[in-house]
Structure formats: structure tokens, C-alpha cells
Amino acid sequence: MKRISIFFSLLFLAFSSPAQDAQNLLNAVKKKLEAVKDYSGDATLSVDVSFMKVPDSKVKVYFRQPDLFKIIKPDGISILPKGGMNVSLNSLISGKEFTAVPGGYTSVNGRKLAIIKLLPLADNSDVVLTTLLVEEKSALVWKATTTTRENGTYESNMEYGRFSQWGLPDKILFVFNTSTFKLPKGVTMEYEGSKNTNATKPTGDGKGRVSLFYSSYSINKGLAPGLFK
Amino acid sequence: MWPLLQIELFKIFKRSRTYISFAAIGAIVALILLAFYADGNNYMAFGMQSLTQSFDIQGKVLNGYLICFIILQTLLIHVPLLIALVAGDQVAGEANMGTLRLLITKPVSRTRLLLAKFIASTLYTILLLLWMALLALVVSVWIFGTGDLMILKSTEVVILENTDVLWRYFAAFGFAAIAMTTVAALAFFLSVFAENSIGPIVTTMSVIIVFTILSTMDIPIFNTIKPFLFTTHMIGWKGFFDAPVSWSPVLQSAGILLLHIAGFLVATIWVFRKKDILS
Amino acid sequence: MEPLIDVKHLVKNFGDLVAVDDLSFSVFQGDVYGFLGQNGAGKSTTLRMILSLILPSSGTIRLFGQELSTNRKSVLKRVGAVIERPDLYKYLSAIENLSIFARMSGRKATSRQLIEQLEMVGLADRAKSKVATYSQGMKQRLGIAVALVHNPDLVILDEPTNGLDPQGIADMRNLILHLSKDLHKTVVVSSHLLNEIEQIASRMIILDKGKKMVEGTVADFFQPAKNKVHLVVSDPQKAKLMLAQTPWLLEAEQLKQELVLSLPPDQVPALNRFLVQQEIDILSIRSVNSLEDYFLSLTSENQHVATFTN
Structure with a gap:
């Protein structure tokens, strides 16, 4: 019994250093993100889903700690995958407790990124596992892959620029799995002419993509909670 | 030609049956509007079930533009009856009333008489559509406002920007005018053979219902004959709500309908010029 | 003209x-x-x-x-x-x-x-x-x-x-x-x-x-020459034999033993006298100078007689 506990102690010691690093890195990321109490942003939303034809549209993005997040198209319709609120790293990470597990390093576009896997401590969290690819020196998350209980797995790819000091991306590409969409033709009274043009459209890889290009952020100016209803 | 047309229009708009159509469209549109006003969000939730399973939809989906689309989709199946009611009566009704023989003894060529009658029927059709547009578009927008238009099709979802919708309705109503004039031309053609307007009206409706069923059903045997049915092309107005608009099939459909109109009209004149008036 | x-x-x-x-x-x-x-x-x-x-x-x-x-x-x-x-x-x-x-x-x-x-x-x-x-x-x-x-x-x-x-x-x-x-x-x-x-x-x-x-x-249709006399007599056979000896032309023999002769109106009394002399009883003698009879006689087999006499 004692030998076993020694083994575990050794094991713990052997791995404590990278684990500690991962937690530290997470804390750095969180610290950066938590500096943003709220923001509103102007962005262009592009939806690329095989069965959807949605024009790019100007949207307003609102965030308020801990996880209030909303994308609104004024006077219009915006369409986002379920769980789309997790497009935002802030609402994914900010103010939440995780166990961070290191996953080594990888290189994306010539950028060396640390892999950390986050296990939420809260029992009732929809998120099961989040994998972050983080640039260590800037504490910026370039990619987040999240597996949820309800809404499947999706990934967010971030690009930073003007707002990197707040940990806010200029561009987010959100990739998610889509099922197909079908209604009976008898209901929709389909026009045959439309079908011909649809046939030329590639069927896609079963994944949908939503991207947000931010043109501006307004940070920590205070937002009424009523906005998110 | 103009005096003849005036006379034909006078005869159409002096009849109470002409206004049945306007009242019917008014009543149907009012009912649809009322239904959506009272319970629209439930309808929307039901209609979008397949989509809301995996997507969050934000914004005012239920708006005047969408209701106009629903009204068009619903009404354009029924409007042919109202068109046939007048167009199918043009010659057969006169024969039934006994006025045809008096009309034909007048110093007016049969061709011109038919053209005047057909143009009058077409103007009636267009007025009916304008009335429908006024109710379906103007009143819907007045009550429900404008917004982006989301259309669920059998295999895709289309969202059109608020500012990108109105012209499509103008185009769609223009197309609908061609489609409904095709119905008028068919009823008008059949009208020449009958001495009672019930026959042409019922025949027109039967043709359209059977063709529409064949056009709508997704059954392989029927699919091969679909392009040859004019009803397949009559719903071409929906092509304007694609993004981008699939111009070539829509224009092709419009062309096919125009050919039908010309064909029916030429056949009508050809038959009627040789017809002995025995009524 | x-x-x-x-x-x-x-x-x-x-x-x-x-x-x-x-x-x-x-x-x-x-x-x-x-x-x-x-x-x-x-x-x-x-x-x-x-x-x-x-x-x-x-x-x-x-x-x-x-x-x-x-x-x-x-x-x-x-x-x-x-x-x-x-x-x-x-x-x-x-x-x-x-x-x-x-x-x-x-x-x-x-x-x-x-x-x-x-x-x-x-x-x-x-x-x-x-x-x-x-x-x-x-x-x-x-x-x-x-x-x-x-x-x-x-x-x-x-x-x-x-x-x-x-x-x-x-x-x-x-x-x-x-x-x-x-x-x-x-x-x-x-x-x-x-x-x-x-x-x-x-x-x-x-x-x-x-x-x-x-x-x-x-x-034209009222020319005296076209006058007709309709005659109903007791013995039409005998009357026909007798009339054959006269210049009066027997035109037709109709139903109910009615004889039709073509002769001008002014000769009707002479016809009457002749038949009486031959001891033929006259049941009816009728001089017809109407378009109607002419019309009837012209059109097909006098069908639908009722139509014309209503």
C-alpha cells in the first residue's frame, strides 16, 4: 500500500511541473479574458452551411460576464448553430473553473502553440471537454475545440490583431457539424427551376462554418442584462 | 380596338360575379393575416421545428414579407378558379345569355372581338393580382413590418436581406401575372367550345389541379413529363426568392408561359373564326 | 335594280x-x-x-x-x-x-x-x-x-x-x-x-x-288560275268518273275522300250544278284561295298541320 502511494507521489512529482504550467497558462488566459467585464462589438457574420443561403450581414455582438453572449442582427434575422454562444472564448472560459491538463505542443501556421485540455469542475456544465491551443508568451488562444453534451463538437479558430491586448480576436471561424435539412416537396411546392441551380452546389463535408469579422469593440462600457433576454 | 375593349371591361366590371373574386381574395388574406396576428409565433415554431433543433434563430422571422410569401404560396393555387370564373365566361357566357349571336352580327371582326375580350380578361387578372398584392404585401407590411425574409425550401433555407426583398415581390407579381394570364388564356380557349360557362371553368380547374399534382409530386414517372406541364412553370415566381436568382430557368419558364398564352390565343381565334354561331 | x-x-x-x-x-x-x-x-x-x-x-x-x-x-x-x-x-x-x-x-x-x-x-x-x-x-x-x-x-x-x-x-x-x-x-x-x-x-x-x-x-300566289276547290261528295268514285268527262282537272284525292280540283272561282257554281245533275250528293264544297293551302300543298306531305293552323 505504501509502495503504491509512493508510486503515485512520484508520478505526481514527475508530471506536476507541466500540469502546473498548464494551469498557469490557463490562469494567464483567464486573467486576460476576465479583464473584459463586458463588450459590444460590430462584426460581419458569414454563414456557410450547405443547405443555407444567407447573405453576409452586419451584426452586433454583446458579451457580459460570466457567460451572457448574444449576436443580434438589428431589424433582421441571424441564424447560428445551437451552442453558438460558445463562439466567444470569453463566455467559454471567463469566470469558470477548470482542471487544466497539458497536451504538449503543436505548430499552426508556423506558430508554436501549447495544447491544454480543460475539464470543467462544475458538474452541470454542458461542456465536457475543451482543448485550447494557446500561444504562451501572449496568452492568446488561437484555437478552441469544445465537446458538449447537447450540441456536439465544434471548433473556434481565432485570429488576433487590433484587440489582442484584451484577448479579443479580429476574426473567429466557427466550425460545427451539420445534419441535413429536408422538408417534403408537397409542403414547400418547390419550383423545378431552383432545383437545377442547386444541383451544381457542392454537397460539402458535413460541416458548417460561421465566421465573425469584428470591425470594432467597445469594451467595459457597461451593458444592461436586459439585452440578453 | 379601344372602344371594344372599353365595352368588354364595362361588361366585366358591371357583373357582380366579378367582385366575388375580389371579395374572396380579401376574405382569404384577412383570415391568414388574422391567424398570424393571433397565433403567428406558434405557427412559426411549428414551421421551423426542423431548423430550430440545431440552430438558434434570432430576430423577427414573422414579418410582413414572410406573410406575403405565405399568402402568395397559398393563394396562387386558388386564384386560377377566380380567373377562370371570368375568362371562361367570356365567350361561353355570351353564348349562354344569347348575346353572342347579336355580338357577332355587329360590324366588328371576330378576331378583334376576341382580342378585346382576351385583353379585358387579362386586365381583370392583373387587377386581381394588384388587389392581392395590395392586401398581401402592403397590408401585411403595415401590420407586421418588414424584415429579413426567411424561406424554408425542401432542401435549403434561404435568408434574404430586408432591403433585397421588395424588388423580388415586384418581379414575383409580374411573373404571377404571366402565370395567371396563362390560366386566363386556357379558360378563354375552352370558353369557345361551350355554350355554358360552367364547362370551361370546371375544365380549366381540373386541368390545373391534375397538372399541379403531377408537378408537385416527386415521383420518377411524373418527373419526366414535368417540364412539359405549364403548371410546373407557373410557380416560377419562387425563382425570384433564390439567392442568387436563377435567372435562366425563371426566364425560360416565363417564356414557356408566354408561348402557352400565344398558343392558346391563336388556337382560340383560329377555332372561333370558323365557328358557326348556333346558340 | x-x-x-x-x-x-x-x-x-x-x-x-x-x-x-x-x-x-x-x-x-x-x-x-x-x-x-x-x-x-x-x-x-x-x-x-x-x-x-x-x-x-x-x-x-x-x-x-x-x-x-x-x-x-x-x-x-x-x-x-x-x-x-x-x-x-x-x-x-x-x-x-x-x-x-x-x-x-x-x-x-x-x-x-x-x-x-x-x-x-x-x-x-x-x-x-x-x-x-x-x-x-x-x-x-x-x-x-x-x-x-x-x-x-x-x-x-x-x-x-x-x-x-x-x-x-x-x-x-x-x-x-x-x-x-x-x-x-x-x-x-x-x-x-x-x-x-x-x-x-x-x-x-x-x-x-x-x-x-x-x-x-x-x-303572284293569289292568281285566280291557281284557285283550288275542295270537294267532299257521297260517292267519290262516281264523281271522279263523271269529272273525267269535263275539262275540270282533278288534281288530287285526299283523306276523307276529299277531291281537289283546280279551277277559277267563277266556275264553282257550274261545278255544283254539274254534280247535282249527275245525282252526286255534295257534302261540302269549298273554294280555297289562300296562301296557307298553297303553302301546305307545297311543303312536305302536309306534316305538322297543326303548326300552321294554330
């Missing part, structure tokens, strides 16, 4: 049925021209061909000296017609109906003129009532007003007295005479009733099975 209506070798087939068979006749300016024949004799078909309602299978129709088929518009401007029932737009008023047909005939009439037209047929006070509320006689009069609204030179009336009461029939007769005598219009009128035509027509044609039986002035 050139005829107003000149029909030559007119034929109309409806499938196997020959409705009008090689018909030729002429109507002259000022005529009241009677078209006489049983139902189905081809009267209506002929009149409808003159009005371009029915296209002839062959033959020519000239109106006012012009070929109808090539001058339809200019010719029909000068024609007014009532064909069978005077059907008009029931949902329109009398004046609206009148206005429509005036314009279609190329006349722009003011409402004042239209009212005057209605006054002529006694409908001015009902000018604004819907035709649906009119009686049969009123419709007939309105039909006449419509036929006359563009002041045509030729008026064609197909069976104008159909469905009218005796007063209506008399009114129609007076109207036709008025059109002819006072307004100097040429009138073509058809009927299956001889006595109507007999009273008004100046010239007439009798049709049977699409063929012309006879055409001429009414006076």
Missing part, C-alpha cells in the same frame, strides 16, 4: 345534314321579304349566314352589292337584326345595352338619342331598369330598339313573334309596317306562321328541307 340581298347557290352542311341546299333568292330595296317554312326548313340557317353568324359551305351572299365574306364590316354596319329570342345583357340596364350595341355598330349616340330610341319602342320610362326585370314583350321591343339603334338600311327579324301574346304579335306587325312604310327600311322577316307573313310581306320565299319551293310577290 340591284338587289339589296343577293344569294346564289347557297349551301350549308352540318355534317351529313344538308341544312340549306342550293338556295338562290334576291331581296330588293323597300321589300318586306317573308321567309316562310316549317321549323328546320333552313330559314334561321340562311338568315344567320346572311348575318355572318354561320359560314356557308358554298355559294355567295352579296349585300348592298358587296360580297359579304370580304366586306363584312362595311356591310354589317347597314344591317340590324333580331335573331330568335331578343337576348340582351340581363345585368345591364336598357340604356346600357343600347349604348353597347350602338358603339359596336360604329355609332356614337348621346344618351339623349338613346332615350329617344327607347321612346320609339315605349321603354323610355324603364331605361335605367335592369333587363332582368323586363317582361318578354319588353325584351322584344328592346331587341328591336337595339337592332335599329344604328339606323340600318336592312332589318332582319328571325321569328320575331315567337313567345309573344296576341297583342305583342299585332304590335310587331305594326312595327314592321312602320319600318317599311314610314322609315323606308328593307325588312326581312321569317316565320313558320303563314298568316303573319301573308299580312305584311310584299315578297316571300317558301323553304322546305333547305330548298326553295317558290319565291315571288304575294300577289
Whole structure:
């Protein structure tokens, strides 16, 4: 019994250093993100889903700690995958407790990124596992892959620029799995002419993509909670 | 030609049956509007079930533009009856009333008489559509406002920007005018053979219902004959709500309908010029 | 004088049925021209061909000296017609109906003129009532007003007295005479009733099975030489033997042992005396000089006798 506990102690010691690093890195990321109490942003939303034809549209993005997040198209319709609120790293990470597990390093576009896997401590969290690819020196998350209980797995790819000091991306590409969409033709009274043009459209890889290009952020100016209803 | 047309229009708009159509469209549109006003969000939730399973939809989906689309989709199946009611009566009704023989003894060529009658029927059709547009578009927008238009099709979802919708309705109503004039031309053609307007009206409706069923059903045997049915092309107005608009099939459909109109009209004149008036 | 209506070798087939068979006749300016024949004799078909309602299978129709088929518009401007029932737009008023047909005939009439037209047929006070509320006689009069609204030179009336009461029939007769005598219009009128035509027509044609039986002035049909004597006697066989010895011509032997002889009216007493002398009892002797009998004798086998004597 004692030998076993020694083994575990050794094991713990052997791995404590990278684990500690991962937690530290997470804390750095969180610290950066938590500096943003709220923001509103102007962005262009592009939806690329095989069965959807949605024009790019100007949207307003609102965030308020801990996880209030909303994308609104004024006077219009915006369409986002379920769980789309997790497009935002802030609402994914900010103010939440995780166990961070290191996953080594990888290189994306010539950028060396640390892999950390986050296990939420809260029992009732929809998120099961989040994998972050983080640039260590800037504490910026370039990619987040999240597996949820309800809404499947999706990934967010971030690009930073003007707002990197707040940990806010200029561009987010959100990739998610889509099922197909079908209604009976008898209901929709389909026009045959439309079908011909649809046939030329590639069927896609079963994944949908939503991207947000931010043109501006307004940070920590205070937002009424009523906005998110 | 103009005096003849005036006379034909006078005869159409002096009849109470002409206004049945306007009242019917008014009543149907009012009912649809009322239904959506009272319970629209439930309808929307039901209609979008397949989509809301995996997507969050934000914004005012239920708006005047969408209701106009629903009204068009619903009404354009029924409007042919109202068109046939007048167009199918043009010659057969006169024969039934006994006025045809008096009309034909007048110093007016049969061709011109038919053209005047057909143009009058077409103007009636267009007025009916304008009335429908006024109710379906103007009143819907007045009550429900404008917004982006989301259309669920059998295999895709289309969202059109608020500012990108109105012209499509103008185009769609223009197309609908061609489609409904095709119905008028068919009823008008059949009208020449009958001495009672019930026959042409019922025949027109039967043709359209059977063709529409064949056009709508997704059954392989029927699919091969679909392009040859004019009803397949009559719903071409929906092509304007694609993004981008699939111009070539829509224009092709419009062309096919125009050919039908010309064909029916030429056949009508050809038959009627040789017809002995025995009524 | 050139005829107003000149029909030559007119034929109309409806499938196997020959409705009008090689018909030729002429109507002259000022005529009241009677078209006489049983139902189905081809009267209506002929009149409808003159009005371009029915296209002839062959033959020519000239109106006012012009070929109808090539001058339809200019010719029909000068024609007014009532064909069978005077059907008009029931949902329109009398004046609206009148206005429509005036314009279609190329006349722009003011409402004042239209009212005057209605006054002529006694409908001015009902000018604004819907035709649906009119009686049969009123419709007939309105039909006449419509036929006359563009002041045509030729008026064609197909069976104008159909469905009218005796007063209506008399009114129609007076109207036709008025059109002819006072307004100097040429009138073509058809009927299956001889006595109507007999009273008004100046010239007439009798049709049977699409063929012309006879055409001429009414006076022609009253020639004394064509007088007939209908005789019913006790012993027709003996009478026939006796008559064979005389110059009087036995024309026919009809039902009920009636003998028909052709002889002038002034010889009837002589015939009477002769038969009495031969001891033949005369049950009935009747001198007939009516168009009606002539008409009956001409048309097919005297069928539908009741039709002509109602």
C-alpha cells in the first residue's frame, strides 16, 4: 500500500511541473479574458452551411460576464448553430473553473502553440471537454475545440490583431457539424427551376462554418442584462 | 380596338360575379393575416421545428414579407378558379345569355372581338393580382413590418436581406401575372367550345389541379413529363426568392408561359373564326 | 335594280345534314321579304349566314352589292337584326345595352338619342331598369330598339313573334309596317306562321328541307288560275268518273275522300250544278284561295298541320 502511494507521489512529482504550467497558462488566459467585464462589438457574420443561403450581414455582438453572449442582427434575422454562444472564448472560459491538463505542443501556421485540455469542475456544465491551443508568451488562444453534451463538437479558430491586448480576436471561424435539412416537396411546392441551380452546389463535408469579422469593440462600457433576454 | 375593349371591361366590371373574386381574395388574406396576428409565433415554431433543433434563430422571422410569401404560396393555387370564373365566361357566357349571336352580327371582326375580350380578361387578372398584392404585401407590411425574409425550401433555407426583398415581390407579381394570364388564356380557349360557362371553368380547374399534382409530386414517372406541364412553370415566381436568382430557368419558364398564352390565343381565334354561331 | 340581298347557290352542311341546299333568292330595296317554312326548313340557317353568324359551305351572299365574306364590316354596319329570342345583357340596364350595341355598330349616340330610341319602342320610362326585370314583350321591343339603334338600311327579324301574346304579335306587325312604310327600311322577316307573313310581306320565299319551293310577290300566289276547290261528295268514285268527262282537272284525292280540283272561282257554281245533275250528293264544297293551302300543298306531305293552323 505504501509502495503504491509512493508510486503515485512520484508520478505526481514527475508530471506536476507541466500540469502546473498548464494551469498557469490557463490562469494567464483567464486573467486576460476576465479583464473584459463586458463588450459590444460590430462584426460581419458569414454563414456557410450547405443547405443555407444567407447573405453576409452586419451584426452586433454583446458579451457580459460570466457567460451572457448574444449576436443580434438589428431589424433582421441571424441564424447560428445551437451552442453558438460558445463562439466567444470569453463566455467559454471567463469566470469558470477548470482542471487544466497539458497536451504538449503543436505548430499552426508556423506558430508554436501549447495544447491544454480543460475539464470543467462544475458538474452541470454542458461542456465536457475543451482543448485550447494557446500561444504562451501572449496568452492568446488561437484555437478552441469544445465537446458538449447537447450540441456536439465544434471548433473556434481565432485570429488576433487590433484587440489582442484584451484577448479579443479580429476574426473567429466557427466550425460545427451539420445534419441535413429536408422538408417534403408537397409542403414547400418547390419550383423545378431552383432545383437545377442547386444541383451544381457542392454537397460539402458535413460541416458548417460561421465566421465573425469584428470591425470594432467597445469594451467595459457597461451593458444592461436586459439585452440578453 | 379601344372602344371594344372599353365595352368588354364595362361588361366585366358591371357583373357582380366579378367582385366575388375580389371579395374572396380579401376574405382569404384577412383570415391568414388574422391567424398570424393571433397565433403567428406558434405557427412559426411549428414551421421551423426542423431548423430550430440545431440552430438558434434570432430576430423577427414573422414579418410582413414572410406573410406575403405565405399568402402568395397559398393563394396562387386558388386564384386560377377566380380567373377562370371570368375568362371562361367570356365567350361561353355570351353564348349562354344569347348575346353572342347579336355580338357577332355587329360590324366588328371576330378576331378583334376576341382580342378585346382576351385583353379585358387579362386586365381583370392583373387587377386581381394588384388587389392581392395590395392586401398581401402592403397590408401585411403595415401590420407586421418588414424584415429579413426567411424561406424554408425542401432542401435549403434561404435568408434574404430586408432591403433585397421588395424588388423580388415586384418581379414575383409580374411573373404571377404571366402565370395567371396563362390560366386566363386556357379558360378563354375552352370558353369557345361551350355554350355554358360552367364547362370551361370546371375544365380549366381540373386541368390545373391534375397538372399541379403531377408537378408537385416527386415521383420518377411524373418527373419526366414535368417540364412539359405549364403548371410546373407557373410557380416560377419562387425563382425570384433564390439567392442568387436563377435567372435562366425563371426566364425560360416565363417564356414557356408566354408561348402557352400565344398558343392558346391563336388556337382560340383560329377555332372561333370558323365557328358557326348556333346558340 | 340591284338587289339589296343577293344569294346564289347557297349551301350549308352540318355534317351529313344538308341544312340549306342550293338556295338562290334576291331581296330588293323597300321589300318586306317573308321567309316562310316549317321549323328546320333552313330559314334561321340562311338568315344567320346572311348575318355572318354561320359560314356557308358554298355559294355567295352579296349585300348592298358587296360580297359579304370580304366586306363584312362595311356591310354589317347597314344591317340590324333580331335573331330568335331578343337576348340582351340581363345585368345591364336598357340604356346600357343600347349604348353597347350602338358603339359596336360604329355609332356614337348621346344618351339623349338613346332615350329617344327607347321612346320609339315605349321603354323610355324603364331605361335605367335592369333587363332582368323586363317582361318578354319588353325584351322584344328592346331587341328591336337595339337592332335599329344604328339606323340600318336592312332589318332582319328571325321569328320575331315567337313567345309573344296576341297583342305583342299585332304590335310587331305594326312595327314592321312602320319600318317599311314610314322609315323606308328593307325588312326581312321569317316565320313558320303563314298568316303573319301573308299580312305584311310584299315578297316571300317558301323553304322546305333547305330548298326553295317558290319565291315571288304575294300577289303572284293569289292568281285566280291557281284557285283550288275542295270537294267532299257521297260517292267519290262516281264523281271522279263523271269529272273525267269535263275539262275540270282533278288534281288530287285526299283523306276523307276529299277531291281537289283546280279551277277559277267563277266556275264553282257550274261545278255544283254539274254534280247535282249527275245525282252526286255534295257534302261540302269549298273554294280555297289562300296562301296557307298553297303553302301546305307545297311543303312536305302536309306534316305538322297543326303548326300552321294554330
